[in-house]
Amino acid sequence: MIRNYEGDRLPVADPDYKQWIDIKQIRRMGRAIKMGVAASHMSLEAAGIRNPDAIIMGTAYGCLADTGVFLQKLVTQQEDMLTPTAFIQSTHNTVAGQIALLLGCHAYNNTFVHGAFSWKTRCKTACCFWQKILPAKSSRALLTRSQNTHIPFCAASDCIKISLRQICCTLPRQEPWQGGGRIFVLSAEKDEKSLAQLTAVEMLYRPASENETAQQLLAFLQRNGLQPSDISLLLSGRNGDERSDSYYEAVEKAIFNDTPVGAFKHFCGEYPTASAFAVWMAAGCLQRGKVPQEAMVKGDAPARVERILIWNHHQAKHHAFILLEKC
Amino acid sequence: MEKLMQDLKEQIIQQLNLQEVKPEDIGDDQPLFKEGLGLDSIDALELIVLLQQHHNIRIAKPEDGPNIFYSVRTMAEYITAEKARQA
Numbered sequence: 001m002i003r004n005y006e007g008d009r010l011p012v013a014d015p016d017y018k019q020w021i022d023i024k025q026i027r028r029m030g031r032a033i034k035m036g037v038a039a040s041h042m043s044l045e046a047a048g049i050r051n052p053d054a055i056i057m058g059t060a061y062g063c064l065a066d067t068g069v070f071l072q073k074l075v076t077q078q079e080d081m082l083t084p085t086a087f088i089q090s091t092h093n094t095v096a097g098q099i100a101l102l103l104g105c106h107a108y109n110n111t112f113v114h115g116a117f118s119w120k121t122r123c124k125t126a127c128c129f130w131q132k133i134l135p136a137k138s139s140r141a142l143l144t145r146s147q148n149t150h151i152p153f154c155a156a157s158d159c160i161k162i163s164l165r166q167i168c169c170t171l172p173r174q175e176p177w178q179g180g181g182r183i184f185v186l187s188a189e190k191d192e193k194s195l196a197q198l199t200a201v202e203m204l205y206r207p208a209s210e211n212e213t214a215q216q217l218l219a220f221l222q223r224n225g226l227q228p229s230d231i232s233l234l235l236s237g238r239n240g241d242e243r244s245d246s247y248y249e250a251v252e253k254a255i256f257n258d259t260p261v262g263a264f265k266h267f268c269g270e271y272p273t274a275s276a277f278a279v280w281m282a283a284g285c286l287q288r289g290k291v292p293q294e295a296m297v298k299g300d301a302p303a304r305v306e307r308i309l310i311w312n313h314h315q316a317k318h319h320a321f322i323l324l325e326k327c
Numbered sequence: 328m329e330k331l332m333q334d335l336k337e338q339i340i341q342q343l344n345l346q347e348v349k350p351e352d353i354g355d356d357q358p359l360f361k362e363g364l365g366l367d368s369i370d371a372l373e374l375i376v377l378l379q380q381h382h383n384i385r386i387a388k389p390e391d392g393p394n395i396f397y398s399v400r401t402m403a404e405y406i407t408a409e410k411a412r413q414a
Contacts, residue, residue, distance in 0.1 A: 023347060027344040028369070082376070083376050085344070088369075
């Protein structure tokens with residue numbers, strides 16, 4: 001089904017949340033909470049597990065819209081007659097809290113509200129989680145992964161359905177602002193439901209130039225024993241904004257001249273945690289062993305997909321390097 | 328009293344965001360909590376705010392809450408009595 005939208009901000013297409021959430025509970029949930037809870041149900045079901053060993057959430061701004069509603073009431077009602085539901089919905093960590101409550105999960109629970117670095121930070125946290133807190137190999141966490149520990153990626157929510165399948169953008173500057181919820185189940189061990197292996201995640205903040213970014217990307221690959229030629233596909237965060245896309249072009253020209261390049265934001269739009277969409281998309285490509293031609297920006301879709309590097313940046317300040325491999 | 332009970336049902340549905348519940352689905356004497364409408368302790372706080380916002384009534388004794396909020400009729404009776412007392 002093709003829908004036409006106008007403007008620079010597209011609404012998320014909400015599914016019928018009642019298929020995952022009891023109607024008595026749904027009435028106290030804001031939109032972000034419903035998306036998170038529904039996505040967690042889907043991902044846990046796909047992974048075939050009941051309760052994770054940790055719940056780690058990354059959200060760019062928390063439940064900011066609901067926080068605004070609550071603060072507005074605080075002012076207009078002069079700090080009086082404030083309702084508990086508005087407060088519950090306004091807290092930054094309410095999504096992870098609701099998931100834990102519904103699962104009866106008393107394990108580690110944390111939420112990162114770090115703007116464009118939220119998703120990557122939660123991945124970093126998973127690294128510490130596996131290395132320091134939960135040494136058992138069978139540990140499973142809802143959302144996230146780690147660096148240099150080769151933790152297989154178990155299953156992901158298909159909450160992509162919440163986002164649009166493809167956005168035909170006619171805006172002159174960049175992909176429209178969008179949103180979405182993506183939740184992953186990570187496991188220390190591969191099983192039959194594993195989609196891909198999340199090999200490494202790193203963040204780079206405010207590099208001085210395209211050249212420095214290129215050097216950092218090379219160093220990232222070298223730390224993982226790789227060269228650019230080992231990458232089956234570079235999945236870049238092009239968003240249609242010439243200022244942003246020229247940055248990708250410069251770095252690709254320097255070190256990825258012979259590497260097929262794809263993009264993902266023409267499918268999901270632009271938003272601070274769009275890297276999570278890229279991870280979902282890359283995991284699907286690795287599992288199926290092919291990349292859709294519609295995703296390609298340079299070159300043909302690779303015949304063999306063994307390893308995908310995701311590189312996304314926000315205003316050239318916040319950079320994420322994420323490496324996924326076939327498992 | 329009938330008009331007040333009808334208003335209360337609409338206010339309860341709106342305040343508690345009771346999706347798919349219509350005013351006619353709520354009986355005048357139907358218990359609001361547990362086996363009735365199935366409300367819980369957070370809803371009780373919402374109902375206290377409802378009384379303040381829509382009827383300018385503050386509950387002086389919290390221990391009276393279970394009796395006041397037993398049903399739509401008991402809420403209406405309490406509001407009527409409080410309005411009379413304030414007048």
